[in-house]
Amino acid sequence: MTTHHQGSKLEGIASILAVVLIWSGWMAISRLGVTHALNAADIAAIRFFVSGLILLPWWMKNITWFGPKGLGGIILAICLGAPYTFIAVSGMHYATVAHAGMIYGISACLTCLMGMWLLGEYSTPVKLAGLVITMLGALALMSKGSTHAELSLGHFLFIVAGGLLSLYAILVKKWKVPAFTAAANVCVWSLLLYLPVYVMFLPKQIMTASSSELCLQVVYQGVITSIGGLIFFNRGVAILGASQASAFMPLVPALATLISIPLLGEVPSSVEWLGICLISVGILLASGVVRFGCKKWVNV
Numbered sequence: 001m002t003t004h005h006q007g008s009k010l011e012g013i014a015s016i017l018a019v020v021l022i023w024s025g026w027m028a029i030s031r032l033g034v035t036h037a038l039n040a041a042d043i044a045a046i047r048f049f050v051s052g053l054i055l056l057p058w059w060m061k062n063i064t065w066f067g068p069k070g071l072g073g074i075i076l077a078i079c080l081g082a083p084y085t086f087i088a089v090s091g092m093h094y095a096t097v098a099h100a101g102m103i104y105g106i107s108a109c110l111t112c113l114m115g116m117w118l119l120g121e122y123s124t125p126v127k128l129a130g131l132v133i134t135m136l137g138a139l140a141l142m143s144k145g146s147t148h149a150e151l152s153l154g155h156f157l158f159i160v161a162g163g164l165l166s167l168y169a170i171l172v173k174k175w176k177v178p179a180f181t182a183a184a185n186v187c188v189w190s191l192l193l194y195l196p197v198y199v200m201f202l203p204k205q206i207m208t209a210s211s212s213e214l215c216l217q218v219v220y221q222g223v224i225t226s227i228g229g230l231i232f233f234n235r236g237v238a239i240l241g242a243s244q245a246s247a248f249m250p251l252v253p254a255l256a257t258l259i260s261i262p263l264l265g266e267v268p269s270s271v272e273w274l275g276i277c278l279i280s281v282g283i284l285l286a287s288g289v290v291r292f293g294c295k296k297w298v299n300v
Helices: 002-034 040-062 072-080 082-094 102-119 125-147 149-175 179-201 211-240 242-247 251-264 270-286 289-299
Strands: none
Touching: 002 040, 002 082, 002 211, 002 242, 002 251, 040 082, 040 179, 040 211, 072 082, 072 149, 072 179, 082 149, 082 179, 102 125, 102 149, 102 251, 102 270, 125 149, 125 270, 149 211, 179 211, 211 242, 251 270
């Protein structure tokens, strides 16, 4: 029993760290897209056109209705599908990658609070202190927007996106949705519901993009992020719980910011580095890794 438990925890942490790497790259590559030829509507369309088509055959054979009145798949697609992507990437049009990382700080805090309220998950004072420090880091980033209207708009969009991400984490845990089922529902429902809206109503810049830009977005958005990222995230949530899994997400800003320096030439200011460092310190406390190391891995 001890070995199985230990292996499960290691698998959960490995899954979430894979998500950290994937989503860090997603932030930098999305920012690259919206600062060049594409817009947020284009990127959401690319992401779910590709991933939705890939998963459509499996979804048609295995469609599972779950959640309130059988609308669970659609609800998850709203939380982490096209609406989430459109909102988050729209924010990246106005703010740099360093600021976009606050999505995961907001998500970690909201997920912890909702996990205690809705799922009865247990949080120690150390974890809660870590989440407070994480929020202080997010506030440090937000302070940069006090004199920049566009940056403030980006921050608002990131807060909305963080709320959607936290709701997704809670619902996946509450409904006990398998990782691949959740990924398929998010991608296919986004394909079916968002693509017609995009084609008929939303602004498009996709025809002005080069073939190399489109290929990069197709592979990273449609395959690596949409399918790989969602499967790893759901697996981590299933093993660690919504609060502990989402607590790793504030690691994304540090890695994403490092990626953005050579890729985008975005060098953070001292205040932005302060925010990133606070979030990183907060995550070390909030993730529960220290508790596992001291109590569970050593004393079994």
